[in-house]
Structures are given as structure tokens and as C-alpha cells.
Amino acid sequence: MTTDTSQTQEVLTKIDNYVSLGSSGLKVSPLCLGTMTFGQQDEIVSKQVFDKYYELGGNFFDASNFGDGENESMLGKFIAGKRSKVIISTKYSTHPKVQNPKEPNLGSANRKSLVENLNASLERLGVEYVDILYTHIDYNDKIEDVLRGLDDVVRSGKALYIAIINTPAWITSEANAISNLRGWSQFIALSTQYNLIDRSFEFDLQPMCLKHNIGVVSYNTIASGFLSNRYTKESLASDSDFPAKKVVSEYAENEQNWKILEEVVRIAEEAGRTPSEIAINWTLQQPGITSVVAAARNLEILEENINALGFKLTPEQLSTLNNISLPRAIPFTQFYKPNPLHFASKPTSEYITSLKKLKTSKTDTE
Template sequence: MAQDSTSPVQTTKALDDYVLLGRSGLRVSPLCLGAMTFGEQWGLGANKFESKKVFDLYYEKGGNFFDTACNYNFGDSERFLGEYVSDKRSEVVIATKYTCNTTAMLEDKRFNPNFGGNHRKSLVENLDESLKRLNMSYIDILYVHIFEYRTPIEEIMRSLDDVIRSGKVLYVGISDVPSWAFSRANTIAELRGWSPFIGLQTRYNLLDRSLEFDLQPACAEFDAGIIPWGIIADGFLTGKYTRESTANIKSDYRNQAIASHSKHEQNWKILDEVIAISKEINRSPVQVALNWTQQKPGITSPLIGARTVIQLEENLKSLEFKLTPEQMKRLDDVSRPTDFPFPNSFTDQFDKFIGKNMQVPNKFAPIAAAYNYGRLY
């Protein structure tokens, strides 16, 4: 009997169904637990007791992939995580990031201009501080937190290769970077025998699919894994917000993202479809949004965050099913960007002059489908 198009495919996928991260042999869980909620310094996370319960549940379910950064909760995120994994270091994959200047956020510290940025001194100082907070001798993955346009790419890649050769770091990745810089960095690394970026962190969700324009094809070309963040769009895709409840929302620190999302009717149409599908399959909007992301090409291990065990349990249930092709298409269609950036908006007009039915390589199939490349004439 043919399956009902509204019935999701049930799976037995779990956190211990490990996947390879990019062009490496490193095994990681299909969902990465973000530790930005470990600590209360920013007013957005949980205390050490509650954070430990979140950590324990993820670990007990087979999870091994944890993500933090030098600046999260003024260092508490790394401190908590280091304490939690102290007796299981060899079993887990720890990723942290440098770039943000931690002295700029603390009034009781003298500002150090060289404690931020992507340059060598910032890398050396922040890496040592992260290792102290984590109480570890090495970090599995060190990310450049954001490309800040001031440090030469050659300096970044050589410095990262040096810390790998020192044994303090095993692999490197980058977060929040334009595709040209990512591509140049990995090309330089390949040509000079340095360690390339094996993973990219970037924002990706049903409201923001800009990843698909350039970064996803770049990652496909370099065989880099994609670890997307912001899957539920700052909470907009949880379903707890309505047109009415956000009509007069204040655009302050806590609500500025929701205030921005709620201004666009297209975003509400996307949310409406997410909620409709969630009701059809008896799943939460969060699980639908996560499942859509997990099925998109090139995605290795979406980042999830949770302040409570209940929130984590909801996230993990997104592994129990797969949206049907019809449901994926509905979400793809309603969230399809209306304005394609140049040159993608231009290239498809000339595809017909290249040759009839000339298919693109499989690694570029997603962008070909998005822009109708390689179509029949």
C-alpha cells in the first residue's frame, strides 16, 4: 500500500548514528548540542545545575558533539562544559571558537585590543584561555567565530595550521564567513599543505535560505560539513508567536529578532505551513523546522540549544521521523526566496546556450534545482 503523503517516514535514527564531519574521519552526532545556554551571565541560559541535566540527557542518548565559544556567558559556558566532560574527555568532540574580544565585555578588565580578531596573537591568547576554562589539553575543533575583514587570510590559515601542529587543536572550521573568503582560505590551505576548514557554521532556516546561494555550493566543492545554527529563527518557528501578539512588540534586546521577523508577511506564511504540517503529523513546529533542515543537502549536524531537559527532548524527537517529499516541497515552495542574487539570477537565462539537457555534477544539484539549471529545452 502506498504511503499517505501526509504520514512522515518513521525512523530509528538516534544521536549515536554518527556521521563524518566534512573531509575528515571525525565521527559526530547528527545533532550538535550548543552550549551558549550553559550559564546565566547573558540572561538567556540556565544555571550550572539545569545545564548539567541538559548535558547528561544528550550524552546518555549517545550524543558526543558539543559547541561553545570563548565569549559565551563570559566564559561560564566553557567552564561548565569542561567540568561536565572532565571524566569522559576521550568520548566527546568539543568545538569552541575564537575572535570575540572577551575583555571588551567585562568592566573589571582592562581592554586589550589584541584579544579580539582573527590574527595570530588573538588566536594564541584565546586558545590558551579556552583550554584553561575547559580544563583540557586539546580542542577537537577550533572555529574562527566570524570573518572580520582585518586579518590577511594567509595569516589566519598559517596560524591555525601551527596550532594544529602544536597538538592543541585537532581540526579547524569557520563560522559566519562570506563564500569568497571561505573558498580562498581552503584553496590556500590545500596548495600549501596546511589544514583546511572541515566545517562551516552559518545561519540557516526556513526564513533565511541565503546559505543555498553560494556557501552551500562552496562547501560541496571543498567537501566541508555544514553545521547550521538559528534553525528555529530566534524562536519565531516555535509557533508561540502570532500576528496579534507581535503587533506591538518592542524591538528591544530580547525581542528585536522577533520584531524583525514579524514585519514580513512571507514569514507568517512560512510559519502557517510549518504549523499546518506539524498538526498533520502530530509533531511540534520545532521538530518540523529541524527535520526540514536535517534533510537539506550538505547539512551535517544542525546546532540545537536548550535551557531545559524538556526543550532538549523536543529537539531530539526530530530524529524520529522524516518529512515526506511532498511535505518538504511544501516547505521549500513557501520559503523559496523571491529575489535571487546576481549572478544566480542571471546564469539561468544563459543555461540554454550551453547545451540541451546538460546536467550539472551531483554536488551542485541543489543549486541547479533552485535556479533551474540543466533543465530541458
């Protein structure tokens, strides 16, 4: 869809408007190029995507050791000669649900997994260090052992900073408190799913990250493609198959999600944008979000992702999307001071103001 340029729109940000990632001091692009599609398509196309993103000033690349790590190998080829100019994040653990039972020690957060996977990632990437090393928390591993191992690799220079994925706020806070007391490296960023369909991040992770200056790198912004409006109820009910069909079909089972999509499409038409651009733009305007991970199978999708930075949803449009996607209330409100948007009919501006106060309250009490 061609962007309507007949009206001057306020620009949200640019790919080379670098932002600080938590307390690390790293400056990263607000749009992070996810590389999971590298290796799933022709290398020439992947190189075109990399080159275009890099030429425009993009410096943030999210890799993974998932599968055979082919995305890391391909990214390693592309960054040759550019190492000092790029920020690379990768992961050394996999979520317990997808660990390979034949390799029980290579998919958790333990020290053996850390050493084996990180060394393999460095070899595939062709680098001496990664800027950010993510871990999932495996509840079978003692948290102190995990943290000490991570601190060791930071001290060794193989990883500059550590970050955490899809972990409850209480565990993340506990981990950073332990590390702070013992002089170990702390988690400087959180990677989490966040989109108009799933806003569970807002309950306690968002206030925690704002309060403690933890960067947030969100992913799955278009809900596995559901918010791109490329699927219909009919196409999902057909016999045709595609990689994300199971996840998208789960989104499709909830009628409220279709209502959310309907508003996204309406606002996209109103703004002269695509539904994906609306979904990404909404996410980037939420408090605490540092960068959004977006993969691109081709140059057209990359251009669409970058275009999402080139405008700002109006307060009215934001309010509409906030209200239609309002998450359910959590069950322990009597013990918890929640985000006001979830429990009161407050304007978006009041909601954002209240969240910003969380970020400054620590300074006020010191």
C-alpha cells in the same frame, strides 16, 4: 506537544547515528548540543541536559568564548572523565560587529587573539585540546597570517581541526586553496545560519561545501524562536521584553515569514509534531547539512530537539515548505549556475539530484 505514535513513521536518524564531518574523519551526532545556555540557567538544569544528551549517545558539543566563557567552564566540569568520547568545538574570535573596543586585539582573527583566546578556552574547559576551533574572518587581517596561525595551533596539538563561521564562499575557497598549496591545515567545516526564513546558505555556500566535502554545522534552525510558534503579532507588539525580541521582531516585519510559519504549524499538526521539530527536521534533510546546533534550556526542550530526528517529512511536505520559503533570486544569474530550485519549478527530488551531482563532479573530472 505529545508526539502522535498511532502511525508508524520513518525515522530520519538517531542521535547516535554518527556522521562524518567533512573530510576530517570525525564522527559526530547529527544533533549538536549548543551550550550557550549553560551559565544562563541553574547549573543543575544544565547538568541534567548534558547528562541526558550524553546518555542517549550524543557526542557533539558546541561551546564559545563569548562573554566571560562561562559556558565553557560549565561544559568543562561536565565532560570530566569523558574527554576521549566527546567532540568539542569552540571559537576564538568574535564577529567584528560585537568586538569589545576596549580589547581591540582579543576579538579579531589575528595571532595574538588566537593565542590568548584559545589558551583561555582550554583552561576553562579543563582540556589539552579542542577537536574543532572556529574562526570568524576579520577583513582587517591578512588571510595568509590567519591561516598560518591556525596551522601552527593544529601542529601544536591544541586544536585538531579548524573551521570557519559565517564567511562568504569565495573567501572560504580562497583560504582552503592557499592552505592546500602551502601544506597548511584547511577548514573542514562551516558554521552558518540556516532555516526556513533565511536560506541564503543555498546560493553558493551549499554548492561549495558539497563540491569540496566541507561539513556544515548549521545554527538558528528555529529562527530565534520565531518558527517555534511561541510568538504572536500581539505579543511582539507589546511592551514585554525578552532576549531575542529584537531579532524575532525583525522576522515578524516580513509578512511572508508569517506565511512560512503558518505552513510549519499546519504540517506540525498534520504530522503530530511541534513546529520546532518540523523546522529542525526540514534542515537536516537538506543536502550538505552534517549536524544542527540546538541549545536546550531544560530537558523538555532537549526532548523536543531529539524528537525532531525521529521522523521524516514526506516529499509533499518538503515540497510545500521549500516552495513557501523560496528565497529571492540573486542578481547575477547570467554569470552563475544557481541551485535549480531558486529559478525553476522543479520537484524537490530533481533539486536534490542536481545538488548531489555537484559532489561527484570533482571525481568525474579527475
